[in-house]
Amino acid sequence: MIDLLTEFPELPRTVxxxxxxxxxxxxxxxxxxxxxxxxxxFYPLLKLLVFIEDVLIATPWxxxxxIVAGLGYWATRSYKLVMGVIVALFVVGLxxxxxxxxxxxxxxxxxxxxxILIGIPLGIAMSKSNTAxxxxxxxxxxxxxxxxxxxxxxxxxxxxxxxxxxxxxVVVYAVPPVVRLTNLGIREVDKxxxxxxxxxxxxxxxxxxxxxxxxxxxxIFAGINQTIMMALAMVIIASMIGVxxxxxxxxxxxxxxxxxxxxLNGAAIVVIAIIFDRISQAYGKRIQxxxxxGHH
Amino acid sequence: xxxxxxxxxxxxxxxxxxxxxxxxxxxxxxxxxxxxxKKGHVLGLNDINMSIEESSVHVVMGLSGSxxxxxxxxxxxLIDPTDGIVEVDGQDITKLDAIGLNEFRKNKTGMVxxxxxxxxxxxxxxxxxxxxxxxxxxxxxSHPKAMDWLNQVGLDGYERRYPQELSGGMxxxxxxxxxxxxxxEILLMDEAFSALDPLIKKDMQDILIDLQKKLxxxxxxxxxxxxxxxxxxDKIAILKDGFMDQEGTAIDILLDPKTxxxxxxxxxxxxxxxxxxxxxxxxxxxxxxxxxxxxxxTLEDDLVLDKFLNKVITEKPSLIExxxxxxxxxxxxxxxxxxxxxx
Numbered sequence: 198m199i200d201l202l203t204e205f206p207e208l209p210r211t212v213x214x215x216x217x218x219x220x221x222x223x224x225x226x227x228x229x230x231x232x233x234x235x236x237x238x239f240y241p242l243l244k245l246l247v248f249i250e251d252v253l254i255a256t257p258w259x260x261x262x263x264i265v266a267g268l269g270y271w272a273t274r275s276y277k278l279v280m281g282v283i284v285a286l287f288v289v290g291l292x293x294x295x296x297x298x299x300x301x302x303x304x305x306x307x308x309x310x311x312x313i314l315i316g317i318p319l320g321i322a323m324s325k326s327n328t329a330x331x332x333x334x335x336x337x338x339x340x341x342x343x344x345x346x347x348x349x350x351x352x353x354x355x356x357x358x359x360x361x362x363x364x365x366x367v368v369v370y371a372v373p374p375v376v377r378l379t380n381l382g383i384r385e386v387d388k389x390x391x392x393x394x395x396x397x398x399x400x401x402x403x404x405x406x407x408x409x410x411x412x413x414x415x416x417i418f419a420g421i422n423q424t425i426m427m428a429l430a431m432v433i434i435a436s437m438i439g440v441x442x443x444x445x446x447x448x449x450x451x452x453x454x455x456x457x458x459x460x461l462n463g464a465a466i467v468v469i470a471i472i473f474d475r476i477s478q479a480y481g482k483r484i485q486x487x488x489x490x491g492h493h
Numbered sequence: 494x495x496x497x498x499x500x501x502x503x504x505x506x507x508x509x510x511x512x513x514x515x516x517x518x519x520x521x522x523x524x525x526x527x528x529x530x531k532k533g534h535v536l537g538l539n540d541i542n543m544s545i546e547e548s549s550v551h552v553v554m555g556l557s558g559s560x561x562x563x564x565x566x567x568x569x570x571l572i573d574p575t576d577g578i579v580e581v582d583g584q585d586i587t588k589l590d591a592i593g594l595n596e597f598r599k600n601k602t603g604m605v606x607x608x609x610x611x612x613x614x615x616x617x618x619x620x621x622x623x624x625x626x627x628x629x630x631x632x633x634x635s636h637p638k639a640m641d642w643l644n645q646v647g648l649d650g651y652e653r654r655y656p657q658e659l660s661g662g663m664x665x666x667x668x669x670x671x672x673x674x675x676x677x678e679i680l681l682m683d684e685a686f687s688a689l690d691p692l693i694k695k696d697m698q699d700i701l702i703d704l705q706k707k708l709x710x711x712x713x714x715x716x717x718x719x720x721x722x723x724x725x726x727d728k729i730a731i732l733k734d735g736f737m738d739q740e741g742t743a744i745d746i747l748l749d750p751k752t753x754x755x756x757x758x759x760x761x762x763x764x765x766x767x768x769x770x771x772x773x774x775x776x777x778x779x780x781x782x783x784x785x786x787x788x789x790x791t792l793e794d795d796l797v798l799d800k801f802l803n804k805v806i807t808e809k810p811s812l813i814e815x816x817x818x819x820x821x822x823x824x825x826x827x828x829x830x831x832x833x834x835x836x
Binding site: 387389390392393394395396397398399400403407408411412414484 | 566569571594595596597598599600602603604606607608609610611612613614623624626627628675681
């Protein structure tokens with residue numbers, strides 16, 4: 198009796214072992230049977246990722262800095278930000294991290310694109326149906342609270358180590374904000390404006406493209422911004438399963454206790470994070486401008 | 494008499510899950526409160542019957558919660574009825590499918606909203622052409638139309654601005670222009686001027702009256718303001734708790750309020766300021782012959798009593814002839830005038 202209170206009534210060791218074994222074996226069998234076709238399915242993604250990385254690395258560095266500075270100016274109209282971008286990228290290159298930075302940027306760009314491609318339609322579907330919302334929301338909660346290390350395991354078992362499994366892990370981790378905020382943005386659109394569109398005989402499709410998505414755009418953009426930030430965080434962890442770039446160097450510095458290497462690569466990640474964040478946020482604000490009033 | 498444009502018959506709206514089941518209870522006289530308590534259903538409209546004449550302004554008046562906004566949304570079916578018939582030009586629109594309903598909305602109705610319902614991401618011109626864009630009308634046709642309407646509501650030069658840059662009154666002019674650009678036969682105005690401050694509100698009412706003289710649309714106008722109802726309405730329906738309390742012309746309602754609710758509304762109205770000559774005149778055919786010999790005074794039919802009382806007192810005409818566009822349409826006697834003002 199006392200035993201029952203002090204010791205948690207666990208399942209018998211053999212049962213636990215059998216459960217784990219069954220799951221492991223089952224999944225292994227699944228990945229043996231379908232692993233190749235799943236890999237085949239993701240092949241275009243790999244091509245895209247490699248292509249973007251190649252382009253970023255092959256393009257002469259002054260052109261890349263010029264493009265990023267230009268984007269920064271276009272989005273923010275701030276010379277201070279542009280100067281900051283140029284100096285920071287220059288320093289990153291000076292310390293020998295240019296190629297890694299480009300590689301990391303490449304995977305961020307691709308994983309953000311994939312997240313948007315999955316997240317926006319899913320968010321729209323959620324906004325249209327309460328059933329869809331009540332199914333997807335707990336899944337998103339689960340994805341966001343599950344420690345990222347845990348879902349590296351099935352991804353690796355299924356696809357092995359490499360760029361694509363890394364990319365998938367990043368997308369799984371980064372997609373929830375854009376889904377949530379697309380859903381929220383569309384649901385938040387003023388009911389009277391929706392009624393106005395309906396009163397003119399707008400079809401559901403016209404309503405979506407002419408009213409709901411444009412009005413939800415600032416919120417959707419906040420989601421994309423968060424997705425980019427989450428992708429940046431995950432890209433470091435994903436280095437454990439074969440994603441190259443700055444994250445791998447950070448991982449190396451942890452295992453070898455290289456303080457300087459760790460700090461430098463960490464700083465380079467911060468630089469990319471700030472650049473992506475400022476540009477996407479400023480763009481999100483710009484599309485909101487008309488709604489706030491003021492004169493042009 | 495002109496023909497009926499919109500006919501509403503035995504219209505019920507009950508909000509809540511499985512609300513059809515409550516119809517019978519309501520028909521058997523269950524009250525709004527009782528229904529809410531027993532079934533959790535909210536009674537929105539209770540056996541509404543109305544017929545709205547073509548080219549008239551029909552005002553639906555009531556306080557908040559009276560069901561007036563619910564009622565107007567049945568005319569373009571932004572809300573589906575629980576039971577009853579809504580006929581427009583003899584067609585029961587409650588039977589339309591999704592495609593038919595969109596066609597109906599595109600061609601027959603235009604709506605103006607209390608908080609304007611403009612699209613903040615589009616400039617004024619694109620807001621005004623919105624209805625035509627939905628109909629996929631080419632910009633080369635829709636732009637000139639929109640510019641013409643912007644001009645008519647006094648907003649030329651603002652077409653490239655954005656809604657947030659405009660004042661409330663200007664935004665509502667855009668809302669009006671947007672509805673009119675579609676050239677609907679029926680204009681639905683849901684508390685269209687209620688969000689505006691008093692002076693702007695008066696301007697907008699005058700704009701609407703002026704436009705209506707030319708356009709002759711069938712207008713359904715929702716308001717909680719009796720003065721506005723009396724000023725605009727050819728006919729006024731007063732709604733309370735989803736019931737139609739009384740329906741009639743301004744003079745019917747002012748002189749003969751049927752219920753306590755309507756009486757309380759009417760008490761504080763300054764009749765000489767809201768009634769127009771046409772509201773109190775008697776038919777021209779029935780002019781008593783003996784009055785024709787005395788001194789005659791003529792005035793326009795939409796003149797408010799206040800504006801001609803002084804003249805009547807000083808000139809003491811034996812007959813006031815009411816004209817519309819230069820044609821005699823009716824007459825007012827001194828007795829009639831004092832009766833109206835004293836009752």
